[in-house]
């Protein structure tokens with residue numbers, strides 16, 4: 504746990520942490536009224552808490568986009584998800600489950616959004632419109648997940664790369680009759696190899712960047728070994744101490760750090776209830792997952808070999 508004396512201070516809004524590790528509610532700020540100063544504080548808060556919640560926002564789509572532009576210079580246009588392109592908002596992803604829908608949704612997987620892209624999203628802003636009881640969203644800190652790994656596993660993950668592929672979202676998980684979806688995704692397939700641990704682009708802290716959505720395998724490893732290693736990363740996201748769960752109310756907004764967290768949309772028990780949320784996400788051509796591997800490995804080993812430093816594991 505961090506010492507509260509070292510927590511960042513905010514002038515433009517109040518921050519109420521949800522857990523010691525991840526999540527905070529911001530109060531006293533309507534996100535449509537961001538200034539350069541309050542936006543800078545909002546970025547500081549997001550990099551510290553991983554996910555921020557704001558109640559009663561009811562932002563317009565243009566206002567959601569304006570918030571996203573405070574985090575990246577491009578807005579994502581999702582390659583296979585349903586967007587509001589016909590209403591003039593190709594940047595707004597519609598996350599919707601209708602009463603008539605029989606198929607499983609694609610949100611109940613721990614994942615970093617669009618990790619198969621060369622430049623995955625930096626942040627997402629998600630606003631709830633219709634949210635039935637039980638349709639919560641969960642986030643888990645990928646930075647704390649790396650921190651929590653024992654030394655030998657830190658070494659392992661610092662030394663491997665992961666092949667990400669959009670097609671594997673469909674192939675690795677059961678979506679019922681997915682043949683149409685597979686065809687659609689295959690036509691727009693994206694694949695990239697990223698380090699399994701990245702230097703967080705805004706905090707510099709080592710962060711596990713694996714997830715369980717688009718991951719295909721550990722680069723260069725056999726499928727069998729790869730599955731074992733991916734399972735370790737997957738298990739880390741399930742540690743309750745690293746998680747926060749949000750119970751939505753209509754008009755709520757959540758903003759999350761897409762590198763520093765993974766998220767999971769809880770949907771299993773909804774029956775025939777309708778669910779509708781909208782998401783806008785920001786990215787930048789200059790921000791891509793990367794790792795200074797030599798420096799990270801030296802930093803990991805240094806406390807073991809350099810006299811005068813604290814022992815491994817001491818914080």
Ligand SMILES: [Fe+2]
Nearest residue numbers: 614615616766
């Ligand atoms: Fe997602």
